[in-house]
Amino acid sequence: xxxxxxxxxxxxxxxxxxxxxxxxxxxxxxxxxxxxxxxxxxxxxxxxxxxxxxxxxxxxxxxxxxxxxxxxxxxxxxxxxxxxxxxxxxxxxxxxxxxxxxxxxxxxxxxxxxxxxxxxxxxxxxxxxxxxxxxxxxxxxxxxxxxxxxxxxxxxxxxxxxxxxxxxxxxxxxxxxx
Numbered sequence: 001x002x003x004x005x006x007x008x009x010x011x012x013x014x015x016x017x018x019x020x021x022x023x024x025x026x027x028x029x030x031x032x033x034x035x036x037x038x039x040x041x042x043x044x045x046x047x048x049x050x051x052x053x054x055x056x057x058x059x060x061x062x063x064x065x066x067x068x069x070x071x072x073x074x075x076x077x078x079x080x081x082x083x084x085x086x087x088x089x090x091x092x093x094x095x096x097x098x099x100x101x102x103x104x105x106x107x108x109x110x111x112x113x114x115x116x117x118x119x120x121x122x123x124x125x126x127x128x129x130x131x132x133x134x135x136x137x138x139x140x141x142x143x144x145x146x147x148x149x150x151x152x153x154x155x156x157x158x159x160x161x162x163x164x165x166x167x168x169x170x171x172x173x174x175x176x177x178x
Contacts, residue, residue, distance in 0.1 A: 041065035041105045041162075046144070048123045048130050051172070056128065058146065058171040060100070065162035067103025067141065071171055072156045074099050080145065081137035092120055093131045093147025098154050100144040100171070105162075107134050107142055128152070128175060151177050 045061040074097040079086040081099075089097075111121075111134070123130040128150045135143045146152070153174045162169070 041067075043102065043105055043107045043111065043144075045108075046111055046123060046132060048128075048173070050127045054175050056173050056175065058123075058130075058169075058173055060144075060169040060171070061167075062105060062162060062169070063166045065105055065164075065167075067105065068159050068161045069103065069105075069169065070101045070156075070158050070160070071154055072099055072158075073097070073154060074145070080133075081135050081143050083136055085137070092118060093133055093145055094129075094149040095147075096150070096152045097145055097147040098152060098171075098173070100146070101141065102144070103141045105141060107144075146173075150175060 041062055041064040043060055043062050045059075047059050048056050049059060050056045076095060077089075079088050118133075120131050120133050123132055123146070128148055130152075131147050133145045133147075135145065137143055154171060157171070160169075
């Protein structure tokens with residue numbers, strides 16, 4: 001008679017394990033379908049984290065990349081790249097800007113705010129207000145502009161390669177006048 005409760009408990013444990021396994025497999029399928037809708041690699045997250053009073057790290061996560069990336073400061077009088085070439089800069093990101101160019105990557109649809117008509121979004125987790133904007137100046141890849149009214153500076157990076165499967169780019173940003 002003691003066998004009945006043990007069998008019932010084993011069935012409940014088995015059913016719970018089966019449900020958890022199905023949920024895990026379904027979650028993985030949804031993730032892969034979401035990522036593979038793009039024809040190229042995907043930037044999945046952009047964030048800024050404070051390192052110290054005068055430095056923060058810009059962190060850009062990616063998945064299945066192709067090509068590389070470059071980083072440079074943008075002068076105050078330089079325009080912005082757009083699908084039509086270069087357009088005049090309207091000052092919406094702030095006085096100081098950096099530009100990150102990605103060769104064969106696309107931004108995930110969750111990055112930025114599609115309801116924002118000018119395409120500008122704020123980076124969270126930063127002690128300094130950083131605004132960002134994505135531009136598509138060619139048929140592949142994209143440009144990410146980061147701007148602030150607080151002076152921001154970076155070391156130029158030209159043509160860095162990305163890990164084959166996934167990874168995170170960390171770009172140190174120095175705050176203040178140098």
